[in-house]
Amino acid sequence: MGSIAYTLAKAQSTQKEGQPNQPLLMNSVHQVYLNGEFVPAQSATISVFDRGFIFGDGVYEVIPAYGGRLFRFTQHMDRLDRSLTAIGLENPLVRDKWNSVLLKLISQSDDDQSIYLQVTRGVAARDHSFPDSVDCTVFVYAQPLVTPSTKILQEGVAVILAKDNRWQRCDIKAVSLLPNVLLRQQATVSGASEALLVRDGKVTEGAASNVFIVKHGVVVTPPKGPAILPGITRDLIVELATENSIPCREEDIPVGALRGADEVWLCSSTKEILPVTVLDGTQVGAGQPGPAFERMLQLYKHYKDEFRAGRRN
Ligand code: PDD
Helix, strand or coil: CHHHHHHHHHHHHCCCCCCCCHHHHHHHCCEEEECCEEEEHHHCCCCCCEHHHHHCCEEEEEEEEECCEECCHHHHHHHHHHHHHHCCCCCCCCHHHHHHHHHHHHCCCCCCEEEEEEEECCECCCCCCCCCCCCCEEEEEEEECCCCCHHHHHHCEEEEEEECCCCCCCCCCECCCHHHHHHHHHHHHCCCCEEEEEECCEEEEECCEEEEEEECCEEEECCCCCCCCCCHHHHHHHHHHHHCCCCEEECCEEHHHHHCCCEEEEEECCCEEEEEEEECCEECCCCCCCHHHHHHHHHHHHHHHHHHCCCCC
């Protein structure tokens, strides 16, 4: 905990209170969408009484866009609907409207993009109970998608194991991410890229990613349920494995199985698929990305190429 406090203090000392991260806003994000309007990032402001700000009372999505197309749009929108329903909010926009807002934002650049969208329970006097009637706050922006470098894909990343001290509804993509933030920071301070979380002796997921292991050629990922976010990338990997007759199971991963795995992978919309080669300072399998990873990476890249070309959705 001491080291986390130190790192936070150091990070804050380089950024004055209340000042946004200028390089992000000025260089990569131009127009954003806020409550029905496209506005320059610098002039997009929300009320200090927004429940997203006060309570973390809202949900979000992160959607990649390749070649000007929204990757797995339907799946992301379906998950957004489930998250909104779970917190008792109606979707403020119809799907076609989401589609046009997102397409307009990504049209600002030819690069592959990562879209962040957030819906909060809006502005109200501070009271934990829901306000009687309130307009949701809707905020969306796009920024260039930075996928893992070739070096990282060749060498893999290090992870640590940490106690999964989050709540019991990790299937909701909620903006209240303090446990995830602290767990990821714990990994960063340890020189690792991600924290893999353990609940009741089983690995659930990463602080911001899903997890796969491979043992004797069988790919395994934890089943969906309240303990994990139903990752869109996770589902695609399961789909690709099934389509290509790669044995794949959705079942619990005890910590011992993780430690004894031949391969460990992480995945998310922004990381895509990453090989893990170090776990708590000890090498995973042969200490380099394994053959199952190489195969899945090729399948994933091929899928993306087909998607870019408009041959897959
Ligand atoms: N996070 N699990 C958690 C806790 C996550 O935060 C994420 C993604 C995933 C992977 O889900 P998907 O494949 O749908 O991106 C799993 C995003 C990228 C984020 O918070 O930035």
